[in-house]
Every structure is written in structure tokens, then in C-alpha cells.
Amino acid sequence: MKPIENGGPWLGPLGRDADVVVASRVRLARNLAGFPFTNRASTMQRREVVSMVRDRAQGASWGRMLGWVDLQECPAEQRTQMVERHLVSKQFAASDAPRAVGISADETLSVMVNEEDHLRIQAMYSGLRIDECFAAATAFDRGAESALDFAWHHRWGYLTACPTNVGCGIRVSVMLHLPALRLTSELDRVRRAAKDLHLALRGFHGEGSEPMGDFYQLSNQITLGMRDEEVVGELRDRIIPQVIRYERLARETYRSKAPAAARDRFIRAAALLTHSRLMQLDEAMKLLGRLRLGIASGLTEAIDSTLVHRLLLQVQPAHLALARPNDPMETLEQQAAARAALLRDALAPLRASIG
């Protein structure tokens, strides 16, 4: 895999609603008929699944755009980098069984083979672009379907290892930046409402991860009894716009009630990011989140959100090590020093503008 230069789908055009929405993703879970699912498959069978999917994809118009990475031959640092870039899951990177991932050159499409299901087809774009994600994932799915037999049940639809994905196997998730909802203590209400609507609100890296920098992933939980288009439509037309409205309202409330505090938070974040000599990951994420809110609120024009998104990736440990190959990275302190240096360099225009 190429080291991150332009940063993949995250750093594409911000698009509409970019003040709140960071990125959109659609994932489809599929299994091959005639093979046990990954959790029961032998090493031989897993190898067979990898080569079957890869070979058929490589020879076909629907799959030729993918470059393949064999995870067993991939160094740990690069595996971590793919996790940080949301191209593969943490569990997938950590497992030691035969598995592979196909990634398109622009990194908008990735296909994990032998994750919890044989295929996890994922499309990701910056901003609120669920339809584009759905179209890209579905195009690959339909193509794959012409060359591979997917496990199917007359009652349960597409079969997946976990009952939570059975049916259409779709997971739509939108990465949202919700600092004002947290500041105004409204986030719990959103979380409860999401639960009632069978949606999950998770942290920056999805399942089991902590919220960092007020970034959250909102995704559907129901995959059965609803057409995939309905799942997409409900999030796109009903749920996400409502969360965006809530967050904007909370931002307005916060700004009008405490304009000096809002400005102070931004200036402090900018000052720390542009002057610190040591910066731990969680602090960097928190401060970058505040910077993003400041940009969305019009407090600076020196930098834009795309730079913040790029830095959100570049401050992660594996990206950091690859971005600054000459810096020592053995200890957390050395890592923190490299991270602080990277942030100071990248945010130089901001330092000049805040005086």
C-alpha cells in the first residue's frame, strides 16, 4: 500500500453539511455458498476463499480497480495504518489467519476477505455522501455476484455469521462531529433517541472505540425486514438531517450564550497545537476537534477543515511513524514529541493568524 499522501476518501471535497459531517460509509456483508463461515473455516478453506475472491475480482471489470494486500505478509505498522485509515477493522488487522484486503487506488472502496464474514465490501467518501457510498458498494456487490455464489436463505436473505447482519447485510455509518451537543449535555438524549430508533452511536473507530475529539459514528442496527434502499433513505433523509439540525442549534445556543468562551476555547486549542513540544494522541484529537468547531464557526480562515481531517489521521501512531521516518519513535514521549512537531509544522499558517 502506498503511504498516505493525499489521504484517501477522508480528504476529498467537504461537500454540504461539512460543518457537522466528516465522512460517510456503506458496508455490505457477504459470504460464499459452499464454505463454512470464517469462524469455522480451516486454514485451507480460508486460503481458498481468499484466492477465489481475489482471482475473480482481478479478472473482471467490477473488481479490477482493487489492489490486494495479503495481511499475513503485511508488516504490523502498515496493518495499523490501514486501521487508522478505516480501511480494515482492528480485529481483521490483528488476526493471524489467511486474509486479504482489496483497496481501490483512491481508497474509496475496500473489500476485506475473511473478516467475520467472507466479504466485507466497504465504500467511504468525505462529507455527507451516503448515496455515492451505496452506489459504489452495490456496484461491486452486483459484479461479484455474477462470479461468486453468495450464501442465501429463503427466509433470512443474505446469510452472515452474526445475527445482527443477516438480511441485506448493510451497515450505513456517518462520521459526525458533535462538540456542541456534548458541551450542552444533549448528547445523552441523542444517544437514547438513537437507541430507540435502532441506531448505534459509537466512537471514532467504530465498534468498541472511545469517542475522541467529539467525533462519533452513527449507524443503523437493523438489516432484516427492510430493503437496503430503505435503510439508506431513512438515515439520509430523516435521521442524519435531524442530528445535524440539533448540533447546529446547540452550536448557536453555545455561541450566543457564551461568545467569549467559544472564542477562548478555539484560541487556546490553536495556541496549544501550535506551540506544544509534547502532544499525546487523545489531547491532539481533542484539540483538533476544537479547531474544527472554530473553523465551522468562522473563527479563522487561515486553515480549513480538510487540513484538520488530514491531521486527525497523521497524528495516529502508525501514520506518524511513516510521516516522520527520521524521528525516533520508540517511547511514548518520542512519539508525543514527533506529533507536536508535525502539528506545529502543519499549523504554521494558523500560528501566524492568531498572533
Next chain:
Amino acid sequence: MKCDQCDKPAVVHETVISGGVQMTVHLCAEHAVVQLNHVPAGAPIAELLAAHLTGQRHQPACGGCGMTLAEFRKHNLAGCSACFDALAPVIDQAIQRAQGGATAHCGRAPARRDDAEARHAYRARLLKDLEQAVAAERYEVAAQVRNALREVDGLPSGHQA
């Protein structure tokens, strides 16, 4: 007559007819407990019930991948396509619980669902499983695999006699 599994005298003789496969097994008291979940005469009722319950939990419920109900309950993961019929109604409940009460798929289906090559591969795998199950004298598994084979061949699957 000696036990099928060891040199001790067989005390349990059972004919198992399942899915069209008829097999007579001869087992000593110990192997009867292990293989047939056979409870020796005079065992206390609690033991009898326990043997029944644990036997059910730990015996392979799926002929396709050997998944037991206990394993499914522990990890909440199906092992293969056949699990969705073999583990019913337990898996049905798990799905409906996870899916907010939804009871069936609606919407898109794969364009081609009946691929001769995949069916052939699946059939070959089942035949191998059947051979292994018979060799290991796991007759219940053998009967289930036999059922799966009949389904692949488009024949009605047999029911336990």
C-alpha cells in the same frame, strides 16, 4: 458381542435410522453414555436429566459445520449456511432479538443462486464429512450430513426415526 469402540462386552444395541441411513451400534456401558447419551439403568433422576440436557447442548447441532447449541449461544455466531436451519428455533430467536423483531428478509436477492459448480463443491465436502462422521462413529452427525446431502440432491430430507 464386543463394543464397537473397545474390547468390553456390548450391553447396548441400538438401531439408528435417520435420513435413510440405517446403522446398528453395539456399545459397552461407558461408550453408550458418551455416544448415545444413554443413561445406565438405576441412575438417579437428576443425573438422567443432566445427561439429557448437557448431551443436547454439546452434541453437534449442525451437520454442516459441527456447531453445537452451546457454542452458538456463547459466541452468537453461526458457523455456516446450514446452521440457519439446523439451529432453529434457537437461531431464529437470536436473529429476531438482534433485528428488532423482524421475521424475514425483504428486498434484493442474489442474481444467480443456483450454481452447479458451487453445489458440486458443497456436495463433495458433505460426502467427505459423511465419511469422517461414519469413521468416527458419530452417527447423529452422519445422519444430519446425509440429510444435507439429500437436500443438495433435491430429495426430501429424512426425519429422525
